[in-house]
Amino acid sequence: MGAARPGPAALEIAPGALWQREALDRAAQEALVADIRAILAEAPLFTPTMPRTAKPFSVRMSNCGPLGWVSDASGYRYQPFHPETRRPWPPLPRALEALWTRFAPGAPPPEACLINYYAPDARMSLHQDRDEADFTAPVLSVSLGDTALFRIGSDSRRGATRSVRLGSGDVVVLGGESRLAFHGIDRILPGTSTLLAEGGRFNLTLRRVTA
Ligand code: MD6
Ligand code: FE
Numbered sequence: 001m002g003a004a005r006p007g008p009a010a011l012e013i014a015p016g017a018l019w020q021r022e023a024l025d026r027a028a029q030e031a032l033v034a035d036i037r038a039i040l041a042e043a044p045l046f047t048p049t050m051p052r053t054a055k056p057f058s059v060r061m062s063n064c065g066p067l068g069w070v071s072d073a074s075g076y077r078y079q080p081f082h083p084e085t086r087r088p089w090p091p092l093p094r095a096l097e098a099l100w101t102r103f104a105p106g107a108p109p110p111e112a113c114l115i116n117y118y119a120p121d122a123r124m125s126l127h128q129d130r131d132e133a134d135f136t137a138p139v140l141s142v143s144l145g146d147t148a149l150f151r152i153g154s155d156s157r158r159g160a161t162r163s164v165r166l167g168s169g170d171v172v173v174l175g176g177e178s179r180l181a182f183h184g185i186d187r188i189l190p191g192t193s194t195l196l197a198e199g200g201r202f203n204l205t206l207r208r209v210t211a
Contacts, residue, residue, distance in 0.1 A: 013164055014152050016176030020103070023171035028095065029144055029195055035093040036115060036144070036202060039064045042090045043082050045117055051075045058122040065092040067112040067209050069131065076131050078112060078209050092206075100140060100206055103173050107137040110206040118148065118201040120190040126157065126182045129174070129207070137208035138175030144168055145201040147192040152183040166203075168193045 008021040024032065045060040048071040063069060067078040068089045081088055092113055100110050116124070129139050143166045150172070153161035163186065166172065174181060188201050196202070 013162060013172075014154065014178045014181055016174070017152060017178035017181060018103070018171075018173040018175070019164060019166075020171045020173075021167065022169045023099070023103075024142065024169040026169070026195075029169050032093070032095050032142070032204075033144055033195060033202070035095060036204070039090045039093075039115065043068075043085065043087070045115075046082070046084050048072065057124075058119075059124055060117045060119075060122075062089075062115045063112060064090045064096075064115065065110060065112045065206075069112060069114045069207075078131065096142075096204065096206055099142065099171065103140050103171060104138050104175070104206075108208050110140075111209040112207045114205045114207070116203045116205070118146075118185065118188050118203070120146075120188060120200060122185075122200070123187050124185040126151065126153070126161075126184040128155070128180050128182055129205070130180060132207055132209045134208060134211040135179045138173045138179060140206045141172045141174075142204045142206075143170045143172075143201065144204070145193045145196040146199060147189045148201055148203070149186040149189070150183065151186055152178070152181055154182070155180045157182055165189075168195050 010020045013019045043062045048057045070083050148166045150166045151161045151163045153159045
């Protein structure tokens with residue numbers, strides 16, 4: 001056991017939105033990356049497309065857990081299998097279940113973990129996470145790799161926004177009033193982390209999907 005070391009305090013970046021910097025130390029980040037690589041060997045990253053326009057996302061995705069979030073010509077949805085391999089998603093790693101217990105105590109267990117991979121030029125436009133049947137549970141995100149400029153506002157697309165730099169090992173919890181807040185990634189800052197040999201960034205979001 002290492003000596004107890006006080007980490008940075010959690011910050012509330014919008015009402016109900018918690019930012020815990022360095023929630024995972026370097027060893028825990030490395031272990032989680034190994035878990036994610038094993039998942040991606042079974043459920044490879046795919047390129048989702050926008051409903052209607054069929055425009056490809058710049059972010060590539062996969063999932064783990066009983067359900068996974070997908071987007072294609074038919075729309076956004078959760079489904080229990082990979083859209084290309086048609087195989088069930090791999091199970092949630094224990095480390096992610098433990099993070100849920102730590103940051104969403106009392107919430108029903110997570111059913112989906114969306115894995116987003118950002119190459120250096122990828123971004124994600126402002127959106128709400130609203131494809132779940134129940135908004136009482138929070139959405140928990142973990143960042144791994146290069147720092148990202150994360151923007152968060154309110155539940156109105158035109159509301160004021162605030163930006164923070166999410167570093168490797170940081171956790172964001174969108175709960176309460178911020179559960180339906182608009183948020184997105186303006187860009188990532190290449191070369192800011194040594195965690196991923198290939199560079200870029202993984203963002204994992206844990207969700208409760210069913211009511
Ligand atoms: C990202 N995050 O950090 C994008 N969603 O790459 C999200 O879309 C997100 O950070 C729900 C809750 C927390 C998040
Ligand atoms: Fe989101």
